Amino acid sequence: MAAKPVHPHGVMLALSSSEDPGLARAQDALRAFLLALPLTGAEQSAVHVAVLEAMVNAVRHGHSTEQRAATLDLSVVAGQIVVTVTDHGPGFDPSSCPDPLAPERMQLPHGRGVLLMRALMDDVEFTFPPGDGTRVTLRRTISPPAPTGAAQPARGATHMRPIVKVEGSTGRLILIGPFDFNLHRDFKQTSQELLDNAEVKVIQIDFDQVPHLDSSALGMLLLLHNGAAGQNKSVELINCNEAVMGILEAAKLTKTFTIR
Known part of the structure; x- marks a missing residue:
């Protein structure tokens, strides 16, 4: 039997598909979720960046004609952080994305979102519900807690x-x-x-x-x-x-x- 999701700090909320304030609220929820987990500062940052890339893609590129909101679901399942971002846009094939590490693309200022998601998480899965956009699921195992008293870098949130x-x-x-x-x-x-x-x-x-x-x-x-x-x-x-x-x-x- 598959492990049931555990949501001690999990949230599920809608992201605005037309304005950034919804995205900012989602970032606040993500930050609070990560701060409640036994993660180092670097681990928090890695997950935050990977999820932010998925959220930005959903909000800016996953619009549906009905402007249905994208959703962010945060949970912990069997010792793993599991984040799902779902939009209702036309969908895309991630394998068709140009390689941002190709020499001719290294100086371009865009196209690295999927690369960072895959580099920073243990697993990134794209699925495409029939006729209903893109679902990105990101997973990262929670490492054993650091020894008591280990330094934790401050996680500034203010721009x-x-x-x-x-x-x-x-x-x-x-x-x-x-x-x-x-x-x-x-x-x-x-x-x-x-x-x-x-x-x-x-x-x-x-x-x-x-x-x-x-x-x-x-x-x-x-x-x-x-x-x-x-x-x-x-x-x-x-x-x-x-x-x-x-x-x-x-x-x-x-x-x-x-x-x-």
């Missing part, structure tokens, strides 16, 4: 506008909180300040206060990298923690950027 600091020929963007699609406008504006500053030759992105980043953030970094190269400027990523490095390594971008 804040990047802080710009310029010292000589180096301009630094200090990021605070998750670096994801929510930060797109502020990151574009503040990074453009440094691109437009003729005195700045090196642009540093400071990740010291960033718990995680998603595929949208990778796209922003690549756009900045390409824009800087066109102006003979360089981009450096500094103070990258384990969670941030894990995403960069999964996307094979550690050689694209100088990381200090």
Whole structure:
């Protein structure tokens, strides 16, 4: 007999298919769900990013003509985190997605969502209910709890506008909180300040206060990298923690950027 789902901290809620506030509420529910589990900071970040990729795809690309809401279901089953994201759009074949690691696509700022889901979770399954969209199920085994007293990195949840600091020929963007699609406008504006500053030759992105980043953030970094190269400027990523490095390594971008 199949194991019955256990929902000590599970939730099921609808995601808006037309506006981001619903997605923000879902992120809050996901964050609370993960904080209640015996996970390290890096494990929390990995699951958060993978599920966020699935949610963004469902909300932005899984619309149905009736605008039926996508759903997020969070549960724990037999020692595994099990997350299901269901939309009611036209569906897609994940095997037909272009390989984001192909040399000709490495510099493109999009197309890494499924790659990150598969890299960060133990199992990712796509199913297609007849005539009714896409269901993505993500699973990750919960590792044994860390010894009592082990340090747990703080998991910042607030998105804040990047802080710009310029010292000589180096301009630094200090990021605070998750670096994801929510930060797109502020990151574009503040990074453009440094691109437009003729005195700045090196642009540093400071990740010291960033718990995680998603595929949208990778796209922003690549756009900045390409824009800087066109102006003979360089981009450096500094103070990258384990969670941030894990995403960069999964996307094979550690050689694209100088990381200090």
